[in-house]
Amino acid sequence: METYTLPFAPPNLSTLQIAYFEDVTNAAAIKHRLVEAANTPGAAGEVARAAVDFAFIDADLLVSRAHLITALFAALLTSLPSVSGATLAAPPVPKTRTHNLHSEVLCALSPNNNISEAIRRFGVGKGTRRLIVAKYGGGEIGPEQVWRMIEDVVSGRLERLDRLDEVEVPWARIDKVYKVGEMNNLKMSGAEREAAKRAAIVNAVAVKHAM
Template sequence: MQLETVRIQLTEADTHIALFRDVANVGALYGRLIAKNPEFEYAFIDASTIVSPLHLLSAIFRAYICYATGKLQTNNIHSEIVLSLSPNNNINESYRRWGPTPGKTKDMIVVKVVPDNVSEPRPTADGIRAHLAQHIDGRSVPFSDEEIRKSTDRSKVTKYYKLKCPTLDNLKDPAQREREEERLVIMGMALREL
């Protein structure tokens, strides 16, 4: 199983990220998430709404800053990651759009943030990898630009981030359009509270 571990500079946390394709048990995972099962304290994200690793890492960084400064708007850092993906402060809408939807979500990104101040036993990459492999019925793929872009639903991204703009529409080069789309999405998230 593929699991990426990222140490975001300026934070004191290990962030573990996995991308799964063709997840067959989204409903069961969603049920455990809604039931607030402590074994499933992860951010579950519909991969079709993410345009790049930088897009997701920007949301993780923002959520961590809220966590570190005691300004979480949600119950924990994992739900704050889902909220941080949104260009507005509507928590329910954020869960509906960026969270997994039983019967609709095929590809899913799973994020586990382990701050340094977590009491023992501290979750390890191997333990997280084993837990996800045991409970997620899907194919693990690398968390990379290429793999994420295979899952991205451009119509959802355009709708959720209100990306209808002539500048983006006039770009013919796909790579240039993807870079501009990523920039606009991250700007939308950053400007959320202004």
């Protein structure tokens, strides 16, 4: 698991922790747990939601480590008030279109603004085998506790995040989602073409909400 300190973020969101798993065996159970937590009322629901308060991302739709990090930063930056945190009376609450900042990451990854489609495409599904689990927070929960929480949810093999730059990308699926199939006609080597498509996708995520 990797831990990032975000000096540009307010204290309550200044830490970002990311774990990458391969050979996940309980994706269907994770999906069920998320749905059940969302639909459980009262104090029991609050406890259930806190236990799965992460961004769960199907890593098959990530073309690189930069793709993931760009989406995580974009979701945070576009959800914060456009004033200095030092001028706020209290730590700011992110303004999101979805339930919370973690699900907002899925929208940041999506090439369109359809929230339901973003969650269906980029969130954990029954067939997910490669999974990113990410959490924004402050210093109130240390990395050891976060890791214990993740271990309680995910059954899989933890890998280093750089593996995202090494695994084979399902380009047929990526081409369809991000509409980069036309780039297959570019007159360049296969490696150059894939690098160009990766750059185009990362750039699209970076500028999506900057227009």
